[in-house]
Amino acid sequence: MTTPAPPLTALAAPRRGRGPDRRRGVLRGVLAPALLAAGVGTALGVLTSYAQGWLPEQVAPLANSSTSWCVVAALLALTARSAPAGALAATAALLSLNAGYGLGSELRGYVYGSQGLAFWSLAAVVAGPPVGAAVHWVRQRRRLLGPPAAGVLAGVVAGEGAYGVLVLADVTPYGPYHGVQLALGVVGLAWACVRLRRPAGVAVAVAVAVAVAVAFVVVYGDPQLFSQVVG
Structure with a gap:
């Protein structure tokens, strides 16, 4: 008895998960959350500066406290599929929050000094990866x-x-x-x-x-x- 030949469609079908399609998928899985975090972070950073003048005095620190920014970064990190991608997204969020805050301050007529910009940028690079990865590790x-x-x-x-x-x-x-x-x-x-x-x-x-x-x-x-x- 002869073994039937496989259908032509099976021979022509490409292997899944390999080649350029897989690489593009990986890039989307890593870069897309980071770009989203950067965009949202910049917008919220600008809003943060303005919110300092809007919120009641007793809760004014909520506008630009480290906790608030880390919560935003952690939530944006959850849009990523893995801990490494989450780490990148959280870092992008914190850097963008800082840049947006500086931009908002300038628009309001205040000077956001280079010292503050440098310190919080360094803090974003140091704190972003563990915060972004941490939310994935805790969830998992x-x-x-x-x-x-x-x-x-x-x-x-x-x-x-x-x-x-x-x-x-x-x-x-x-x-x-x-x-x-x-x-x-x-x-x-x-x-x-x-x-x-x-x-x-x-x-x-x-x-x-x-x-x-x-x-x-x-x-x-x-x-x-x-x-x-x-x-």
Whole structure:
């Protein structure tokens, strides 16, 4: 008995997932979220500058706090399909938020100094990748990467809140805002620890969160360190 020949369509059909089509798919999966993040980040950055004059005094820091920008970057990173693409998208979002804020300030007649632009651009490059990757690792419940990722996100929120409570409470009217911010960071960390369950994972998440929060307070509170970082 002879074996029937395969249909001509099977012989002519190209292999999926190889060649130029696959490369284009990969580029779209990486570049498209980054371009979206850059566009949205620029628009929100401009809006951030204007919002400083619109919001009530008690919640004015919401317009341009690090937590707000990191939340925006994290949400935009979720439009990516993978942790590396999310890291790129979050970095693009933070850089664009900073650039948009500078543009908005100039449009309002204020000068956004080169020192601030350089510092926050450097901060975007440093913080963007872990924030963007972290949201994917936490969502995917990675046993190895999930705990430090949860610690990074909670540490950013709690760190800025702690700086506000410890340093700014006596000189600004933003005390309640920063107190709530600190509480949200602690609650977020507690929620992550409940989901992690494993004692080792909980210990790593707490240690990373504390380290990030302390670094936040130190960098924010030391003008000389600020000057050294931005050169």
